[in-house]
Amino acid sequence: MFHSVVDLLFPADCAGCGDPADTLCARCRRRFAGPHAAVRRSGSAGLPLTVTAASYDGPVRAALLAYKERGRRDLAGPLGAALAGAVAAVVATAGEPTAGVVGLVPVPSRRRAARRRGGDHVARLARRAAADLCASGRPAAVVELVRLRGSPRDSAGLDAAARVLNVAGCFGLDPVRFAGAAACGALVVVDDIVTTGATLAEVTRAMSAAGLPACGAAVLAAA
Numbered sequence: 522m523f524h525s526v527v528d529l530l531f532p533a534d535c536a537g538c539g540d541p542a543d544t545l546c547a548r549c550r551r552r553f554a555g556p557h558a559a560v561r562r563s564g565s566a567g568l569p570l571t572v573t574a575a576s577y578d579g580p581v582r583a584a585l586l587a588y589k590e591r592g593r594r595d596l597a598g599p600l601g602a603a604l605a606g607a608v609a610a611v612v613a614t615a616g617e618p619t620a621g622v623v624g625l626v627p628v629p630s631r632r633r634a635a636r637r638r639g640g641d642h643v644a645r646l647a648r649r650a651a652a653d654l655c656a657s658g659r660p661a662a663v664v665e666l667v668r669l670r671g672s673p674r675d676s677a678g679l680d681a682a683a684r685v686l687n688v689a690g691c692f693g694l695d696p697v698r699f700a701g702a703a704a705c706g707a708l709v710v711v712d713d714i715v716t717t718g719a720t721l722a723e724v725t726r727a728m729s730a731a732g733l734p735a736c737g738a739a740v741l742a743a744a
């Protein structure tokens with residue numbers, strides 16, 4: 522609450538470069554203007570078709586950290602728009618659905634991280650992205666289909682093989698969301714950052730095992 526009042530009184534500088542012009546200046550926004558080519562990583566068996574909006578460095582890294590860790594909710598708009606662009610690119614590559622909406626399936630945050638951040642930041646970005654897609658004439662909705670059922674460690678500092686083991690079996694599907702997911706014309710997994718792709722591979726594996734395969738994944742930035 523205090524932060525939002527302060528933000529109203531003193532609009533924040535660009536979270537990417539510090540320019541006082543805007544919450545995210547035009548130059549920094551362009552860095553999210555991918556979508557870049559789909560990433561495929563060696564050592565990430567099962568990584569779905571993945572489109573990223575940006576590379577995770579410089580102002581992109583600064584903006585994402587400000588949004589995630591420093592409560593810069595004012596970035597949800599531009600970051601959500603960037604995610605919407607990546608989702609549209611996934612759907613265009615995988616094939617437009619002939620019926621039904623595009624379902625955005627957020628990768629869930631670890632509970633402790635979500636509590637610290639005042640909510641699940643990926644789900645919030647997904648809602649903004651879905652609203653942008655709808656506004657541009659492509660019906661979309663968020664389906665919070667995937668739940669964490671294990672307790673993966675923070676993956677920072679783990680190598681590729683350890684990351685695969687860290688997330689194995691950690692994701693389950695929420696049965697309450699099955700019907701909503703099944704009614705979608707296409708399902709796209711969404712996340713903020715892809716590193717080795719182990720998480721995306723595990724999430725899409727769990728979805729396929731339940732008969733709800735994703736047509737790909739859209740991610741804000743590739744590390």
Ligand SMILES: [Zn+2]
Nearest residue numbers: 535538546549
């Ligand atoms: Zn900037």
